[in-house]
Amino acid sequence: MDWYKRFKTKACILKLKGQTKADILNEVADQLLSAKYIEPGLEEHVRAALIAREELASTGVGMNVAIPHVKVEGLEEAVFSLAVSKDGVEWQAVDGAPVHIIFTVLRPEERTDTYDPDEHLSMMRWVAKLARDPDFRAFALQAKTKAELVGLLKEMSVV
Template sequence: MTLEALLSPRLSLCHLAGSSKKKLLLNIAQAVAEQYPQHDSDIIFNQLIARERLGSTGIGEGVAIPHCRLPGCEHPIGVLCTTEPAIDFDAIDRQPVDLLFVLLVPEDSEQQHLDTLAEIAALFSNSQVRDKLRQADTSDALYALAIDSAAAA
């Protein structure tokens, strides 16, 4: 699945506020529910937190990829955001996170979920991509840079 199919400009969030991992995930859940009113922000938040309890989705280099299966979700939904300041996310390298890609998928799409996570992780393993995304100063710029970076990868 292409990044362009997962992500929308409205869910590319530059400098999203959040003083903790939980507050950040709550803000993301609320943003998703605003764009997709059929999904309840509390359910999204609880699913993301339940996944985080299994182990942090902070993959290192200031990046996290929170993800979960979402009841009632008909197609994968992506949220890209930067934070300012960086947030403690219990990442594997113990570095704070300032770049997140959240992936919400239908409950029954296990293989697609894994494949999409691998594609996102590969994109964010590129230091040039991370640097470009961190330089975005607006949500529109963040979206455009992400789509361009994915197309070039």
Template sequence: MEIEKLLTSNRISFDLKGGNKEEVIDELIELLYKDGAVTNKKDFKLAVIKREEQFSTGIGHGIGIPHGKSDAVSMASIAFGISKDGVDFDSMDGQPVNLIFLIAVPKNSDDMHLKILSFISRRLMHSDVRGKLMKAQSYEDILEAF
């Protein structure tokens, strides 16, 4: 999987300002909207929040991977943000989340979100990758971490 096709330099925030899960999700949705990957912020957010209500996507180790399938998504994409202070994400380990990957896929994309989720999760199992992402200051730093 080529991360560059899903995560562009316009879909990154190195300093998320949100103080909670919903606020950082809003920030990441805004990035996807401005970059043309999401056509309707409200509809896509409903899909993401509905998914979060089923089971938190805070997977531990400071990582959150919220995702949603929606007709409001024009192309499979990822937005990535770093929260320096961390936010409560109802994570499995009870710890705050610093690295947030928002996955957006069109409603008719079968299991694309699962492939992207698997791709990201496998890499983030390694503490060195997480460390590089926390220190990232450019798009190139993020690509190199992966």
């Protein structure tokens, strides 16, 4: 499956400005709203869901990567973002290291015409595989444009 096609340049952030986990999650929600991947008014649900998820347990999977993923009431299809923080952010990751790469995944609460939960699990396995790949992490931090960042996802999908 071509999972990389789900990540659109307009939804991604190359230079996160936030200094805290909450700042970053808000920045991602703002980007998804401005890119028109979530409807106006839905961003507050997105923010609340992402913060609640982090309060439950950190999505910092280690190796400088976090994968915040939540169900959002009102979504008809899954929404994906890839963001990079050159400086890194404290995330309470499993290895204690700061997070530099954030894959954010928003999904509907249930199956829709455009969302299949079974496909979603396969996509999440692909994201987790990327998170473990040292080449992906190194090149993501070196990307100079959003197109380059998304192009890296495409390149890594054939490996």
